[in-house]
Amino acid sequence: MDNRAVSVEHYENFPVASLLCPPRLRPAVAAIYHYARTADDLADEGDAAPAERLEALAAYRADLLAVVAGQAPSPRWRAVFEPLARAIGTYGLPTPLLLDLLSAFEQDVVKQRYRDRAELLDYCRRSANPVGRLLLHLHGVDDAESLAHSDAICSALQLVNFWQDLGIDASRGRIYAPEGDLARYGVNPDDLLARRDGPAVHRLVAEEVAWARGLMLAGAPLVHRLGGRAGWELRLVVQGGLRIAERIERIGCTTLVARPVLRWHDALALGWRALAMRRRDTHVAAEAA
Numbered sequence: 001m002d003n004r005a006v007s008v009e010h011y012e013n014f015p016v017a018s019l020l021c022p023p024r025l026r027p028a029v030a031a032i033y034h035y036a037r038t039a040d041d042l043a044d045e046g047d048a049a050p051a052e053r054l055e056a057l058a059a060y061r062a063d064l065l066a067v068v069a070g071q072a073p074s075p076r077w078r079a080v081f082e083p084l085a086r087a088i089g090t091y092g093l094p095t096p097l098l099l100d101l102l103s104a105f106e107q108d109v110v111k112q113r114y115r116d117r118a119e120l121l122d123y124c125r126r127s128a129n130p131v132g133r134l135l136l137h138l139h140g141v142d143d144a145e146s147l148a149h150s151d152a153i154c155s156a157l158q159l160v161n162f163w164q165d166l167g168i169d170a171s172r173g174r175i176y177a178p179e180g181d182l183a184r185y186g187v188n189p190d191d192l193l194a195r196r197d198g199p200a201v202h203r204l205v206a207e208e209v210a211w212a213r214g215l216m217l218a219g220a221p222l223v224h225r226l227g228g229r230a231g232w233e234l235r236l237v238v239q240g241g242l243r244i245a246e247r248i249e250r251i252g253c254t255t256l257v258a259r260p261v262l263r264w265h266d267a268l269a270l271g272w273r274a275l276a277m278r279r280r281d282t283h284v285a286a287e288a289a
Contacts, residue, residue: 022229025138028091031083032134035064036101038080043105044172053109061102068095091138097130112174113189117211120178121155128158139230146226152219153234157241159212163205164244166255167195177208197256205253209245216241223277235274243270 021029042056063073063081068088073081087093104127114120132150136142162169162176169176170192182189185204192201216238223235240262247260262270 021233027083028087028093028138029135031080031087032093032131034080035084035098036131038077039102039105043108050109054106057102057106057109061099064095064098064102068098093134093137097134097137100126100130108174114176114178116178116180120159120176124155124158125151128154139226141226146222149219149222149225152215153222153238153241154219156212156216156219157237159208159215160241160244160248163208163212163248163253163255164259164261166192166205167257167259170195170256177204181208192256195256197254201256202253205248205255209248209253213242213245216245220277232274235277236270238277239270239273242273 039057039060042060043053048056059074060077063077064084067073067081067085073085084093104123107123107126114123129151132154133147136146136150166177173193175182175189175192177187177192179189181204182192185200185207187200187204191198220238223231223238225231226234243262243266244260247262248255251258251260
């Protein structure tokens with residue numbers, strides 16, 4: 001398995017340490033992203049056996065605990081942990097949030113089915129929500145309402161990514177659509193794993209996308225609680241997630257066999273929609289969700 005640190009070249013549906021991010025925070029944001037992205041790759045990328053992936057993630061956890069304790073990381077992921085150590089030292093990043101991310105990635109190695117939405121949201125609580133909370137921590141925001149809105153946005157981003165990557169995950173033997181939802185639409189899990197598309201799958205994906213959109217709109221009022229560049233970057237994050245949901249619907253919810261992505265020409269639409277996010281609209285959307 002390739003243990004090198006990844007760069008910020010992975011495709012994402014949202015900006016990472018963009019020019020809208022305050023310059024003083026950009027290194028910390030990039031460090032958090034590299035930490036999460038590298039751990040995710042250890043769980044998913046390449047052809048390593050599950051036991052090897054868990055061993056690598058255990059070593060990764062040991063390096064995290066080392067830098068939290070003020071010790072040097074191993075040479076293996078020095079490019080990840082030295083910047084993260086600086087961010088921890090400067091901003092006091094909460095260790096439980098960093099550990100939650102590892103817990104989710106370890107779960108990806110061993111768990112391939114989800115019973116219901118509550119179980120899936122618990123995964124999102126550890127795989128996505130910590131990132132939002134870490135970013136709010138950098139901005140000194142920790143009130144309960146903002147944290148709840150951040151969790152809704154992050155869970156929505158994670159869910160949208162699941163429905164965007166339905167076919168990719170199926171090829172890995174993994175199904176994130178809850179078993180209860182599959183049963184309600186008469187979708188056989190074996191059909192998903194074999195990537196046999198059809199109307200029932202399309203109806204399933206349409207409902208899952210609507211669920212994700214509702215969560216995104218419920219969290220959207222957070223864009224008005226963050227001032228300056230942070231608020232504008234968050235607007236683009238929200239609109240990026242909504243745009244992918246729209247793309248999924250435009251291709252008829254056929255993500256078992258096709259994967260929609262954002263292109264450079266989406267930037268204008270995202271910018272316009274971010275500019276058009278008025279306080280009244282986001283509150284109405286949250287109430288409707």
